[in-house]
Amino acid sequence: GNSVTQMEGPVTLSEEAFLTINCTYTATGYPSLFWYVQYPGEGLQLLLKATKADDKGSNKGFEATYRKETTSFHLEKGSVQVSDSAVYFCALRVGNRDDKIIFGKGTRLHILP
Amino acid sequence: DAGVIQSPRHEVTEMGQEVTLRCKPISGHDYLFWYRQTMMQGLELLVYFNNKAVMDDSGMPKDRFSAKMPNASFSTLKIQPSEPRDSAVYFCASSYSIDNSPLHFGNGTRLTVT
Numbered sequence: 001g002n003s004v005t006q007m008e009g010p011v012t013l014s015e016e017a018f019l020t021i022n023c024t025y026t027a028t029g030y031p032s033l034f035w036y037v038q039y040p041g042e043g044l045q046l047l048l049k050a051t052k053a054d055d056k057g058s059n060k061g062f063e064a065t066y067r068k069e070t071t072s073f074h075l076e077k078g079s080v081q082v083s084d085s086a087v088y089f090c091a092l093r094v095g096n097r098d099d100k101i102i103f104g105k106g107t108r109l110h111i112l113p
Numbered sequence: 114d115a116g117v118i119q120s121p122r123h124e125v126t127e128m129g130q131e132v133t134l135r136c137k138p139i140s141g142h143d144y145l146f147w148y149r150q151t152m153m154q155g156l157e158l159l160v161y162f163n164n165k166a167v168m169d170d171s172g173m174p175k176d177r178f179s180a181k182m183p184n185a186s187f188s189t190l191k192i193q194p195s196e197p198r199d200s201a202v203y204f205c206a207s208s209y210s211i212d213n214s215p216l217h218f219g220n221g222t223r224l225t226v227t
Binding site for chain 2: 034041042044051105
């Protein structure tokens with residue numbers, strides 16, 4: 001079946017540090033891949049997406065590259081800010097008849113000033 | 114575009130009472146999803162609809178939960194009777210058709226059952 005595995009949190013970094021949150025997936029077919037972010041008291045928001053192998057999604061300084069050979073979609077940011085503190089979810093959507101979106105368990109990120 | 118609208122934002126009720134959560138999806142979206150989020154279980158898919166029809170409700174405890182979508186702009190999730198273990202944040206999300214369409218989430222309903 002389809003699944004998403006992302007690194008356990010919480011992740012605590014100092015402001016301006018480099019961020020990587022690992023995400024790997026298992027899917028039948030050719031999934032689209034997503035990163036969502038959830039700020040306190042809010043619903044999930046789409047951060048970025050990639051729809052085919054070697055695509056790079058980017059938004060707000062975050063990037064992730066769809067790596068089919070390693071079935072990965074790691075989230076990176078070169079210099080984090082306190083305002084990036086949130087929970088980050090990796091997700092996939094295969095389409096066909098099994099068209100629900102599959103989420104990872106989320107990674108909580110704390111950025112210290 | 115007002116986004117996905119959920120009501121109420123907070124609900125506190127006593128065990129055994131009926132609870133109804135409401136959702137208005139984004140106009141034109143033909144998929145609607147109900148999720149439950151807890152610290153222990155994370156984000157769980159309860160049920161989802163395509164064009165108002167239930168596609169998968171395998172994540173929903175059907176003895177006490179029911180979900181309806183009477184028209185394209187409104188959905189309800191009902192819990193009867195409610196139990197303390199139902200305490201969670203319930204999210205509604207909607208999207209266009211499948212493949213690379215992202216979900217758009219509401220701000221959730223925080224349910225507390227005492």
